[in-house]
Amino acid sequence: KSRPFREIINRYLQSESITSTNQLSLQALQEMILEFKTIVNVPQDPYEQVSLAIQSIYKNLVSKRVMDYRLLNDIYTSTSSIAIIVQKMVHGSLNSNSGLGHCQSRLLSLGGNLVGEYYPLQETDEEVILKISKTPQDLSTIPVQSFELLQSNMITIETLYHHNFQYAEFVIEDGMLYMIETNQVKYHQKHLTSEHQSDLKQPDSDSDEEPFTLAT
Numbered sequence: 001k002s003r004p005f006r007e008i009i010n011r012y013l014q015s016e017s018i019t020s021t022n023q024l025s026l027q028a029l030q031e032m033i034l035e036f037k038t039i040v041n042v043p044q045d046p047y048e049q050v051s052l053a054i055q056s057i058y059k060n061l062v063s064k065r066v067m068d069y070r071l072l073n074d075i076y077t078s079t080s081s082i083a084i085i086v087q088k089m090v091h092g093s094l095n096s097n098s099g100l101g102h103c104q105s106r107l108l109s110l111g112g113n114l115v116g117e118y119y120p121l122q123e124t125d126e127e128v129i130l131k132i133s134k135t136p137q138d139l140s141t142i143p144v145q146s147f148e149l150l151q152s153n154m155i156t157i158e159t160l161y162h163h164n165f166q167y168a169e170f171v172i173e174d175g176m177l178y179m180i181e182t183n184q185v186k187y188h189q190k191h192l193t194s195e196h197q198s199d200l201k202q203p204d205s206d207s208d209e210e211p212f213t214l215a216t
């Protein structure tokens with residue numbers, strides 16, 4: 001099914017004497033897209049596009065190839081237990097009210113409040129191009145609502161994970177917070193004050209390399 005598309009792509013690559021599609025001119029890309037549309041009718045409604053994409057996944061799950069693979073590996077074949085998650089892709093690159101950041105729920109050695117760094121997008125002096133700042137800023141520079149939500153999220157995550165220190169990466173997209181990833185922070189006894197050490201469960205191993213875990 002992909003052969004007609006590949007033939008069109010190869011033709012445009014040859015016409016411009018290049019080897020990669022990312023080298024194609026804007027005009028070539030526009031013309032190529034018009035040709036693609038003569039092969040398949042792509043709906044312009046984004047909701048219809050999402051619906052078709054979901055249907056395509058389910059259809060693939062009941063294809064002969066997939067069913068044979070599941071049968072061969074003794075995998076349950078019903079699609080009723082399969083969930084498809086549709087979510088917005090964010091990169092922190094939408095506008096000057098966007099950026100990237102990471103944080104910890106507390107300092108390892110001193111405890112206290114949320115700490116971390118935020119890298120906002122900035123416009124260059126030469127031309128209006130947004131790029132990630134190389135100089136980190138304090139988390140307090142994040143829009144107020146997103147900062148308060150970040151604090152609340154980290155408290156919730158700590159509570160769920162037995163009050164262990166938590167690390168998170170996040171994106172701010174047009175002032176809105178998106179949590180990308182969270183992990184439990186591994187640390188060692190030497191990183192903690194004597195006050196915090198009294199609240200720790202000792203590891204099973206005598207090795208100094210074993211991380212400690214806060215007691216519940």
